[in-house]
């Protein structure tokens with residue numbers, strides 16, 4: 001009995017004697033994702049856990065508060081249907097991503113105020129230079145704010161003119177369950193957690209991988225006073 005109990009604990013790590021297919025159907029029956037990260041993350045995807053220390057996260061947040069004074073969060077709507085997003089957004093840098101009834105696009109001004117987007121904080125430019133040293137400078141930083149009920153459906157980032165440079169993503173606040181698959185919507189996906197201070201890089205083949213946010217885990221960070229999550233995505237938009 002004791003032996004059996006032990007075995008069932010270790011079996012989560014897919015024992016080598018279990019054929020791969022049997023292991024997969026066990027995983028399905030268990031209803032949880034026990035695929036190891038290394039085995040199933042797409043090529044070119046990098047997770048840098050805890051890239052920003054807590055003091056650095058606080059400094060970045062302070063920078064973002066100033067950005068949001070000039071460029072307040074707005075709630076975009078889906079093209080055609082006009083259905084509101086569950087996240088609110090803003091941008092900094094020369095270009096900002098927007099979505100409205102006419103479509104998705106990058107533009108140099110805030111859709112409500114008409115003002116140019118505020119400059120990208122130096123900390124973000126430095127991050128880009130650190131993780132994408134060969135890339136031309138970033139042009140857009142999309143700021144997504146997730147209340148705890150917000151999510152983001154599976155999508156590709158493909159509104160840019162170039163996919164040669166990575167998308168660099170920063171998570172702040174509550175942990176999120178991030179799903180990432182391949183370049184076809186139907187490719188298998190894997191799920192991982194993005195915590196406050198983590199940086200994820202979608203480069204190489206993973207630049208066009210489908211990805212999304214399934215869920216925010218409330219109460220997992222004390223960074224944002226009222227909870228929720230901020231995600232920043234830095235991108236090159238035009239060809240250098």
Ligand SMILES: O=C(O)CCC(=O)C(=O)O
Nearest residue numbers: 142144157169213231233
């Ligand atoms: O919130 C995230 O981690 C992902 C955001 C995202 O995929 C996007 O803004 O395109």
Ligand SMILES: [Fe+2]
Nearest residue numbers: 155156157211
């Ligand atoms: Fe995305």
